[in-house]
Amino acid sequence: MKKTPLHDRHLSLGARMTEFAGYEMPLLYSNVRDEHLAVRQSAGIFDVSHMGEFIIKGREALELIQVLTSNDASKLEIGQAQYSCMPNETGGIVDDLLVYRLDEDQCAAGEKAYMLVVNAANIEKDLNWINGHNSFDTRVINISDETGLIAIQGPRAGDLLQPLTDFNLNSLKYYTFTKGKVAGCDNVLVSATGYTGSGGFEVYTIPESIQTVWDALIQQSANHITPAGLGARDTLRLEMGYCLYGHDINDETSPIEAGLGWITKVDKGAFSSSGIFAKQKEEGVVKKLVGFKVNDRRVPREGYEIKNVEGEQIGQVTSGTFSPSLEIPIGLGYVSKEFSKNGMEIIISTGRKDLHAVVAKPPFVKI
Numbered sequence: 585m586k587k588t589p590l591h592d593r594h595l596s597l598g599a600r601m602t603e604f605a606g607y608e609m610p611l612l613y614s615n616v617r618d619e620h621l622a623v624r625q626s627a628g629i630f631d632v633s634h635m636g637e638f639i640i641k642g643r644e645a646l647e648l649i650q651v652l653t654s655n656d657a658s659k660l661e662i663g664q665a666q667y668s669c670m671p672n673e674t675g676g677i678v679d680d681l682l683v684y685r686l687d688e689d690q691c692a693a694g695e696k697a698y699m700l701v702v703n704a705a706n707i708e709k710d711l712n713w714i715n716g717h718n719s720f721d722t723r724v725i726n727i728s729d730e731t732g733l734i735a736i737q738g739p740r741a742g743d744l745l746q747p748l749t750d751f752n753l754n755s756l757k758y759y760t761f762t763k764g765k766v767a768g769c770d771n772v773l774v775s776a777t778g779y780t781g782s783g784g785f786e787v788y789t790i791p792e793s794i795q796t797v798w799d800a801l802i803q804q805s806a807n808h809i810t811p812a813g814l815g816a817r818d819t820l821r822l823e824m825g826y827c828l829y830g831h832d833i834n835d836e837t838s839p840i841e842a843g844l845g846w847i848t849k850v851d852k853g854a855f856s857s858s859g860i861f862a863k864q865k866e867e868g869v870v871k872k873l874v875g876f877k878v879n880d881r882r883v884p885r886e887g888y889e890i891k892n893v894e895g896e897q898i899g900q901v902t903s904g905t906f907s908p909s910l911e912i913p914i915g916l917g918y919v920s921k922e923f924s925k926n927g928m929e930i931i932i933s934t935g936r937k938d939l940h941a942v943v944a945k946p947p948f949v950k951i
Contacts, residue, residue, distance in 0.1 A: 588633035589791035605704035610813035622810035627738035636707035642722030660685035732794025737784035767800035769793035781824035825946020878913035
């Protein structure tokens with residue numbers, strides 16, 4: 585398995601490690617509940633260096649991104665980021681990703697530069713997809729192995745990171761970023777996107793510098809920042825109803841079905857499956873991704889059948905967990921559209937027991 589630049593830090597903190605997307609990653613350090621609540625109430629720090637990063641640079645960089653992605657990247661100004669997805673040719677999703685509009689200081693005249701941040705498990709797949717569509721005057725550079733990434737999440741994230749930076753974090757609005765010095769390291773990119781719903785920042789830099797930034801945050805903020813693993817990352821994102829690739833979205837799910845119509849701009853010009861999505865927006869879809877709360881203590885698992893109150897199968901669970909904030913099980917799953925209305929009663933079948941649940945529109949918690 586691959587290791588992130590912070591692997592030895594996790595071991596020294598007593599992390600329980602697990603395989604994820606080909607990397608040995610921290611699942612938890614103490615327990616998921618405490619790490620989760622630390623992020624909601626104070627701040628947590630995550631190693632997400634396993635994520636993939638590609639630089640798209642050239643005279644036709646925007647044209648390539650517009651063909652590849654569902655959102656409208658032409659709206660991005662330098663210093664802004666955007667959530668998007670890369671559709672395939674059959675109405676499914678190759679991956680979901682972030683698009684960063686970079687400055688042009690290192691570009692030749694007429695060139696633009698972007699950074700795509702993709703899921704770790706899809707790095708090779710995405711790179712092949714992008715290169716297969718690159719008939720433009722544009723270079724695609726994979727910098728995944730040369731990039732470390734940590735996320736500082738929670739209401740106190742800004743207070744803890746600010747003393748280490750030479751710029752004002754309050755100036756970073758949601759889905760914007762800047763570059764500067766962090767913990768004495770130069771040319772560090774700091775963004776405000778987040779995957780927890782509790783606010784915070786992401787720090788991108790070279791592997792050696794990410795170690796310095798991690799150490800500085802841990803040492804300076806030992807009583808206020810909690811190292812958090814993949815377990816808490818999953819419970820936090822589920823409380824917000826955020827999709828996880830390979831579970832809630834994949835090569836066979838449409839962004840319209842997944843509730844991602846807001847990042848699917850069918851009027852921007854042709855892109856992969858744009859005609860399919862335009863038709864789905866106009867005519868509707870057969871199934872929809874919904875959230876639900878379970879009136880039981882048992883956690884719904886991926887693959888469990890979803891039934892109506894008459895016992896007929898209407899869908900399937902894609903993600904489920906026990907919510908530390910609500911202290912009840914919650915989940916996501918696809919159901920026939922007639923059963924997607926908020927408040928509708930549904931049944932989650934475990935095979936041995938039926939769990940009574942109700943459709944609930946995410947986010948499940950209000951931050």
